[in-house]
Amino acid sequence: MGICDLHCHLLPEIDDGSVSRENFERMLQLYRESGVGSIAFTPHVYNPYVTTNISMLRGTYEWAASIASSMGLVTYLGSELFVGTQKVLKSVPIKNTYSLVEFGINLPPANLFERLEALAGTGLTVIVAHIERYRWLSVESPLLARFKDLGALVQVNVEAVESGLALPYLHAGLVDIIATDNHGEESLPGRLLSVLGNWPEVYQKMERMGL
Template sequence: MGLIEIHSHLLPFVDDGVQSKEQCLSVLGAYKQAGFDRVVVTPHLYNPYVSTRTANIRLMYQWAAEEAAKMGLKLFLGSEIFIGSIHPEHILPFMSRFALVELDYYTKPLFLEHYNYILLKRGYHVILAHVERYQWFSPKDPLAKKIKELGVHFQCNVDGVESGAAAKWINSGMIDVIAGDNHGNTGVPEKLATLLRRYPDISAKMNSLFIDDERIQ
C-alpha cells in the first residue's frame, strides 16, 4: 500500500489553497512521485479568516478526482472544519467518518470537549489538525489527555515537525497523524514521505486508522 495525505487544500477556486488547475495537477503529480496513492482534499469550512467558495467544492473535486485517477492516485473529499464559538452545522467528513477539525491559534475554544463529544457521538472520528499551532495547548494540558481519551486523534504538520514546534507533541507519543496541510507546494509530498519513514510508529497508526476505506466507501 502507498502513503496517504489526509490534510490538503488542492481544489482550485475553492479556498486559500492552489490557485489554478495546473498547480493542482503538478502537486498531485508530486504526491504520486513521492509514493502516495491516496490524497484527501480538505477545504476550509467555517474558518473566519478564509473565504471558501463552497459552491465550487463538488465540481472541482469531481474534476480533480478524475485527473488524479489518471495518475494512479485516489482522491477523497473531506473538509477542515473550524470550531469556534458556534457549533458547525454541516460536516463534510472523508471516508464517510473522519472529521478534520481546526481551532483558533490564540484562544482556547470554550466547550471544546463538549463539541468533540457531540461529533464522536454522531459517529465521527475527530482528527484535531496541527495541534502544535495552538498557543494555548500543550501535551501536558489536562484537556489534551481528556479529549485523547474521548477518542480524538491528534495531527501535526510537516512544517511543524521541521521547525521543531511539534517536537513536544511527537515526544509525548500523542501524535497519530502527520500531514502536509498542503496549500499548493510541490515540495511537501517528499518531505511528508521522509517524515513517515522517520516515524514508523506514527506511520503504523495511520495505516491502521485509514485502512478499511475501500470497504466503507
C-alpha cells in the first residue's frame, strides 16, 4: 500500500498551499509514482498567520478524495492545529485517531501540557508537527520527555532532514514520523521516500500506524 504523507497543505483554495485545482491531479500522480500510498490533508486551523477557508473544507476534501480514489490513493482529512491561547483544543483528527499540533516558534504556549492532556484524554494521539522549528524545544529539553510521557509522536519535515536541522532528533531516536509539510512542491513526494530510505526505523514506525 505504501507509506502515508501525514502532513501536507495540498487542498486547493483552503489555506496557504499553492496547488490549484487544475494541477491537483498532477500532484497526486507524483505521489503515486513515488510510492506514497496514502495522504493526510492537514490544513491549518486556528493559526493566527494563515487564513483557512473552513466553509469550503469538507466539500473540497470530498472532491479531492474522489480524484485520489480513482488513482488508487487512500486519503484522510485532518488538520494542523495551532495551539495558541484557546482554552479547549479542537482539531480534525486524522482517521479519528491522530491530532497534528503546532506551536509558536519562540515560546511554549501557556498551560500547554494541561491542554494537550485534555486532548489526549479524548482518545486522540498527539503528533507534534515539525519539532525542529521550535527554539524552546531542543533535543536536550526536559519538555520532550513530557511529550513522550503523554504518548505524543514526533514529526520532522523532509527539508529539515535534508538540511541537517532534524538530525539531532533523529540520532536521539525521538522521531516517529517524517512528512513533507508540502505546500505545492512537486519534488517532495520523491524526496520523502528517499529520506525514509535512509531512516528505515522511522519508516517502520510509520508503517505501524496503520495509515
